[in-house]
Amino acid sequence: MALSAVHVFDASSPWRLSDQVSLRDEAFGALAYHHGNRRLVFLKSPELVALVRSLEEFESADEAIDAAVASGQHQRYVQALSSLFNSEILCGR
Amino acid sequence: MGADFSLRNRFERGLAAPICLTWELTYACNLACTHCLSSSGRRDPMELSTKEAKDLIDEIAAMQIFYVNIGGGEPMIRRDFFELIEHAVNQKVGVKFSTNGTRIDEEAARRLAAIDYLDIQISIDGADAQTSDRIRGEGSYDQARRAMDNLQAANFGQFKISVVMTRESIEQLDEFEALAQHYGAELRLTRLRPSGRGVDVWESLHPTREQNRRLYRWLMERPNVLTGDSFFHLSALGDPLEGLNLCGAGRVVCLIDPVGEVYACPFVIHDEFKAGNVRDAGFAQVWTTSELFRSLREPGNPGACASCGSYDACRGGCMAAKFFTGLEMSDPDPECVFGHGEVALEKKRLTIRPTPSPDHSKRVAVAITSR
Numbered sequence: 001m002a003l004s005a006v007h008v009f010d011a012s013s014p015w016r017l018s019d020q021v022s023l024r025d026e027a028f029g030a031l032a033y034h035h036g037n038r039r040l041v042f043l044k045s046p047e048l049v050a051l052v053r054s055l056e057e058f059e060s061a062d063e064a065i066d067a068a069v070a071s072g073q074h075q076r077y078v079q080a081l082s083s084l085f086n087s088e089i090l091c092g093r
Numbered sequence: 094m095g096a097d098f099s100l101r102n103r104f105e106r107g108l109a110a111p112i113c114l115t116w117e118l119t120y121a122c123n124l125a126c127t128h129c130l131s132s133s134g135r136r137d138p139m140e141l142s143t144k145e146a147k148d149l150i151d152e153i154a155a156m157q158i159f160y161v162n163i164g165g166g167e168p169m170i171r172r173d174f175f176e177l178i179e180h181a182v183n184q185k186v187g188v189k190f191s192t193n194g195t196r197i198d199e200e201a202a203r204r205l206a207a208i209d210y211l212d213i214q215i216s217i218d219g220a221d222a223q224t225s226d227r228i229r230g231e232g233s234y235d236q237a238r239r240a241m242d243n244l245q246a247a248n249f250g251q252f253k254i255s256v257v258m259t260r261e262s263i264e265q266l267d268e269f270e271a272l273a274q275h276y277g278a279e280l281r282l283t284r285l286r287p288s289g290r291g292v293d294v295w296e297s298l299h300p301t302r303e304q305n306r307r308l309y310r311w312l313m314e315r316p317n318v319l320t321g322d323s324f325f326h327l328s329a330l331g332d333p334l335e336g337l338n339l340c341g342a343g344r345v346v347c348l349i350d351p352v353g354e355v356y357a358c359p360f361v362i363h364d365e366f367k368a369g370n371v372r373d374a375g376f377a378q379v380w381t382t383s384e385l386f387r388s389l390r391e392p393g394n395p396g397a398c399a400s401c402g403s404y405d406a407c408r409g410g411c412m413a414a415k416f417f418t419g420l421e422m423s424d425p426d427p428e429c430v431f432g433h434g435e436v437a438l439e440k441k442r443l444t445i446r447p448t449p450s451p452d453h454s455k456r457v458a459v460a461i462t463s464r
Contacts, residue, residue: 022185024110024157028103031112033159035185035210040112040159042100 009082009090011061017052018091025049032089041087048080055081055090104337104345107390110156110380112345113321115359118146118174119166119351120453124193126218126229128257128291128298131350131362133166134455140351143173145372149349150181152376160187160210164359166351166453169196175204182210191216191255193233194240202243206250214255214281215240220268224261228294241276253319255281258308259298266311270318281319282312287417287427288360289449295418305428306330326410326426329403340412343368343389347380355379357389360413364450396423397437403430410434419446 017023020036029043043049051068058064065077084090121136122129141149153161161181168174168190178188189212197205197215205211215237219225222234244252254273256262262269266282273280287295300308309327312318312334322336337345342358349355353371356362368383380386398404410426418427419441425433 022157022159024159026108028100031108031159035159035187038160038187038210038212044100 009061009078009085011065011078011081013061014055014059014093015061015064015081015085015090016056016093018089021089023049023052032084032087034088037088039087041084041089043084048077051077051081052084052090056093101337101339104341105339105390105393107344107386110158110377111347113162113341114153114158114347114349115162115164116149116349117164117166117351117359118168118177119171121170122166122193123170123195124167124230124233125455126290127294128218128228128259128285128289129454130286130289130291130360131164131166132289132449132452132454135453136166136170137352137451137453141353141371143176145353146173146177147180149353149371149376150177150184150186152371153181154184154186156377156380158186160189160212163188163190165191167193167195169201178211179208182208185210188212189214192240193229194237195233197240197243199243199246202240202247202249205244206247212253213244213249214253215244216255216257218257218259219262220265220272224265227261228257228259228298241278245276251277251279253279253281255283257283257285258300259285260300260304261298263300263304263308266308270315279317279319281321282308282323283321284323284411284414286360286411286413288413289362290454292417292446292449299428302428302430302432305430309334309430326407326414326428327430329407329430333406338406339408340393340410342366342412343383343386347386349376355383357385358413360411361416362449362451363416363447365416365447394423396421397433398423398425401425401431401433417447417449 020034022033024031029045030049032041032043051064055064061081065074069077117131119136119140120133122133125134169192181188187210191214194215217225217234217237218228225234256269269280285299305327309330316335324334325338328334328338346358347355348359349371355368357366368385369379395404395409398409414427415422415424418438420427420437424437427434427438
């Protein structure tokens with residue numbers, strides 16, 4: 001829980017999908033619903049959905065991204081995860 | 094979000110399950126609002142039983158529909174109201190319900206405050222009793238305010254105050270905002286539709302073009318005011334309003350009525366927009382296989398709007414508003430911000446407009462009494 005006070009997304013830290021969030025797969029990616037703040041967020045590609053689901057298996061978001069996408073796209077996915085963090089979809093572990 | 098056209102195009106082709114599912118629990122209502130979308134009043138003897146309603150909730154949970162918008166009629170009139178909403182929230186299906194507030198006494202407020210995943214929208218149609226009661230019936234405004242007081246006293250937290258924008262209420266935007274602030278509530282404004290009994294009052298009560306322009310500017314300055322994507326036809330005035338800015342009927346939205354009929358959206362309770370009944374093979378079956386929904390997920394025909402530079406912004410407006418004013422789907426929205434709808438309406442003035450089916454209005458006007 002100590003990490004929940006962190007307000008900036010640090011890709012070198014370990015992350016996971018928040019317990020408060022449900023994902024529903026859709027052709028475009030997924031809907032993420034936060035049961036606490038009741039906000040709906042759209043994950044706009046199946047690749048991003050797979051990445052989010054895999055976060056828990058890696059020691060850092062960076063490692064998860066490297067395992068999932070080509071290196072040229074690394075920064076784009078850091079930004080996407082950062083935005084999900086801001087929507088409280090991700091939390092530290 | 095509003096400007097993300099690629100995602101919007103995807104939504105227009107339909108989703109695995111609705112984002113926004115409205116479920117009218119009963120046609121029974123102790124009020125008789127002049128603009129009622131579902132022509133409610135009398136309970137329908139064929140309404141879903143408690144067991145059927147719970148089975149439907151189980152199916153909603155299995156489809157990962159994260160929350161359901163419950164309305165009516167007055168949903169709290171159903172004796173199993175609390176049983177049903179507790180059944181939903183226990184499976185993490187959030188409930189947002191619309192109520193006239195008449196049944197939210199101190200005890201009900203405490204009970205509601207104890208339930209997680211619950212949002213309440215209390216409807217008023219004016220910022221004062223005189224304006225609101227003209228639409229909702231005498232005494233209704235005071236009863237709604239008492240419900241708000243009771244929720245506040247019970248520490249319910251943030252509820253919503255929901256107002257349909259009429260020619261009269263639209264002049265009270267700042268008063269509604271102040272009222273919401275007074276309660277620490279969220280303000281939710283929605284569009285007056287010519288649906289249900291609204292068919293009869295739409296012509297005299299729908300906002301003027303000038304009022305709609307003012308509303309658009311007011312909303313643009315207040316992204317926190319909720320609209321349920323109601324006013325996407327106004328996005329033709331400039332930058333898109335908050336929301337998906339599309340007609341979600343049968344694509345991301347649908348309605349289940351008290352007898353289990355599934356309609357394309359809450360504003361088209363009419364045989365022509367009926368997709369099936371949950372009693373036949375369940376809701377998922379209707380959502381995924383209905384011919385009607387399949388056709389609504391086809392690319393839209395811009396029709397008369399094809400030559401207008403704003404079609405991308407407003408998508409031709411609201412299907413229900415066109416249908417119940419006698420317009421074709423390829424016509425402009427009757428409240429097109431450029432006035433094209435008014436021209437189309439003028440041409441159709443002599444045609445017979447569809448009337449809502451079914452009609453559960455009370456046979457006689459009933460005086461509203463305090464409980």
